Amino acid sequence: MKETGWTGFSLGSTLSPLISMGQQLFEPPDVAGWSLGQDWFSTGAMLTRMNFASALASNQKFRLATAAAGAKQSPQALVNYMLSRLTAADVSGAVYNDLLAYASAVTTWTGSDAQLQAKTPGLAHLILGSAEYQFL
Amino acid sequence: MITRREFFKGGIAAFTVGFAAPEFLSDLARAQGSSSRNLVVLDLTGGNDGLSLLVPYTDPFYVSRRPTLAIPAGTVLQVGTDSSGKALGLHPRLTGLKEIFNQGRLAIIQRAGYQNSSRSHFSGTDIWSTANPPNTQGSGWMGRYLSTLKAPLDPLAAWTATGDTPHALQASGVAVAAVPSVAGYAFNSPNTGNELALERTAAANIASHVPIDQPHVAFVGASVQAAMATIDRVAAVGKYKPSVVYPNNGFGLALQAIAGAMATGIGTKVFFLQTGGFDTHASQDTTGANGAYVKLMGTLNDGLMAFFDDLKNTGLLGDTLLLSFSEFGRRITENGSKGTDHGAASPMLAIGGLVRGGQLYGTAASLNPDPSNPTLENNGADVHFETDFRSVYAKVIDNWLGGDSVAVLGGNFKKAGLDFV
Numbered sequence: 311m312k313e314t315g316w317t318g319f320s321l322g323s324t325l326s327p328l329i330s331m332g333q334q335l336f337e338p339p340d341v342a343g344w345s346l347g348q349d350w351f352s353t354g355a356m357l358t359r360m361n362f363a364s365a366l367a368s369n370q371k372f373r374l375a376t377a378a379a380g381a382k383q384s385p386q387a388l389v390n391y392m393l394s395r396l397t398a399a400d401v402s403g404a405v406y407n408d409l410l411a412y413a414s415a416v417t418t419w420t421g422s423d424a425q426l427q428a429k430t431p432g433l434a435h436l437i438l439g440s441a442e443y444q445f446l
Numbered sequence: 447m448i449t450r451r452e453f454f455k456g457g458i459a460a461f462t463v464g465f466a467a468p469e470f471l472s473d474l475a476r477a478q479g480s481s482s483r484n485l486v487v488l489d490l491t492g493g494n495d496g497l498s499l500l501v502p503y504t505d506p507f508y509v510s511r512r513p514t515l516a517i518p519a520g521t522v523l524q525v526g527t528d529s530s531g532k533a534l535g536l537h538p539r540l541t542g543l544k545e546i547f548n549q550g551r552l553a554i555i556q557r558a559g560y561q562n563s564s565r566s567h568f569s570g571t572d573i574w575s576t577a578n579p580p581n582t583q584g585s586g587w588m589g590r591y592l593s594t595l596k597a598p599l600d601p602l603a604a605w606t607a608t609g610d611t612p613h614a615l616q617a618s619g620v621a622v623a624a625v626p627s628v629a630g631y632a633f634n635s636p637n638t639g640n641e642l643a644l645e646r647t648a649a650a651n652i653a654s655h656v657p658i659d660q661p662h663v664a665f666v667g668a669s670v671q672a673a674m675a676t677i678d679r680v681a682a683v684g685k686y687k688p689s690v691v692y693p694n695n696g697f698g699l700a701l702q703a704i705a706g707a708m709a710t711g712i713g714t715k716v717f718f719l720q721t722g723g724f725d726t727h728a729s730q731d732t733t734g735a736n737g738a739y740v741k742l743m744g745t746l747n748d749g750l751m752a753f754f755d756d757l758k759n760t761g762l763l764g765d766t767l768l769l770s771f772s773e774f775g776r777r778i779t780e781n782g783s784k785g786t787d788h789g790a791a792s793p794m795l796a797i798g799g800l801v802r803g804g805q806l807y808g809t810a811a812s813l814n815p816d817p818s819n820p821t822l823e824n825n826g827a828d829v830h831f832e833t834d835f836r837s838v839y840a841k842v843i844d845n846w847l848g849g850d851s852v853a854v855l856g857g858n859f860k861k862a863g864l865d866f867v
Contacts, residue, residue, distance in 0.1 A: 351666045352611045352624030353601070353673035354631060360649070360670070361634040368636035404655040412648035431636035432645050440652055441666035 363438035367431035375426035382421030385413035392433040486768040492725030494772035496792030507813035530809040539743035542751025550804035553866035559791030559831030570773030575613035589617025601672035607700035607719035621672040628684040689759035697721040701753040728783035763799030770795040790828035837861035
């Protein structure tokens with residue numbers, strides 16, 4: 311939330327996803343506390359994490375797009391900017407290429423507001439939902 | 447102090463997950479699910495008071511040891527006598543289970559447990575999950591069974607209604623679909639239409655890269671891959687229209703989703719779900735209209751009855767076996783807070799269209815507190831086990847799932863006469 315921004319994002323909107331992710335505040339699942347490791351990364355938990363990232367990115371799409379305006383010259387510049395902004399882990403070349411393929415998937419890249427408002431939150435979603443990002 | 451990264455990574459490296467590429471999933475689901483049989487394991491979390499579920503209402507020490515919690519003999523739902531001649535009855539709120547029992551589709555295995563029963567929720571759960579009391583940090587028994595199926599394993603071969611992956615299902619090479627909510631098991635996007643489709647493709651591609659030198663990242667990537675590969679089939683489950691109305695609570699809705707998964711034919715072999723609140727140390731109230739234990743029995747009864755009726759109506763009951771367990775039973779003598787503390791053995795329930803039910807397996811304990819009473823332990827405080835729970839698992843693995851219990855359980859726990867399925 312710190313990295314995407316959360317202006318206008320209701321704090322209450324985090325509560326349900328936190329429960330689904332097994333991270334309900336002050337409410338561990340039992341007296342043993344929260345589990346370690348793989349319990350946090352079940353298929354359902356990862357979808358919840360990714361969907362939470364989607365909700366955040368959607369909520370902040372205009373701010374993200376505005377902030378990324380300086381990187382609108384190419385899909386690659388936009389990917390580089392988003393990776394830099396979101397302090398991503400060292401993504402592999404293969405993952406970088408997937409992000410670039412997504413950003414480049416337009417008929418013609420113009421760097422228009424419409425393209426930035428689609429690709430910027432999309433990239434934020436993909437980066438925040440990546441396996442590497444969970445271990446930052 | 448543990449760091450966030452260490453917290454997340456803890457325990458992940460011990461497990462790897464492998465499963466089939468999406469294009470093979472339909473074939474796999476058909477092949478692995480070809481027997482159509484499925485197993486539903488129900489965890490009654492907290493330690494269920496077996497003596498209030500299956501009531502030894504004629505035992506001369508029952509009322510004296512439970513002066514405020516004893517259920518009046520006249521109200522229990524009588525289910526006959528066990529092989530020792532002891533009359534028993536179900537909790538009065540279990541009218542649905544009594545009906546299933548009368549139809550011969552509910553078997554009750556009395557005094558299931560193990561030697562030196564743990565009174566710890568965590569150790570107890572680990573022991574029942576791993577089926578390996580000496581080493582409770584290893585893989586789960588259901589996971590080990592799944593790992594014996596022909597690889598690659600369909601990522602929907604196992605379905606848990608819990609948000610995390612329960613220990614019983616954890617095993618190397620086994621992906622588990624954790625579906626606490628069918629509606630929530632979806633890929634959302636900040637975009638719509640073609641842009642959403644592009645994002646989904648990108649997410650699947652990103653997850654497909656497995657860094658072999660980073661097992662924790664590989665594990666999470668595999669989890670995402672499994673999720674992405676199963677979203678559409680789980681979404682189909684959400685369209686299921688049950689033939690009955692399920693209770694509108696977490697347990698009821700989880701059962702409805704499981705019935706939907708079965709009806710949709712997505713190929714799941716084993717399901718896992720929980721219902722909690724059984725840690726009744728205080729104000730257990732087994733008889734009041736709003737009694738804590740009465741409510742627990744109501745939740746259990748109404749959910750299972752709806753599930754049973756739904757499967758019966760849809761012709762799926764014969765393919766289904768539901769097996770319940772709890773990490774331990776509770777102390778025989780009630781405590782000063784009108785509750786019961788952690789105990790030892792307790793009954794297991796088996797429900798299904800091919801269950802040899804309508805009967806009680808094993809014998810009830812004598813509640814005589816004499817320390818020499820062989821049916822009790824801890825100086826007459828707790829119910830001593832009669833049937834090793836692994837014998838129940840062995841029967842399910844061998845006779846229901848068509849597996850090899852010796853291989854899955856690491857020993858021969860087969861027990862003669864335990865023919866509930």
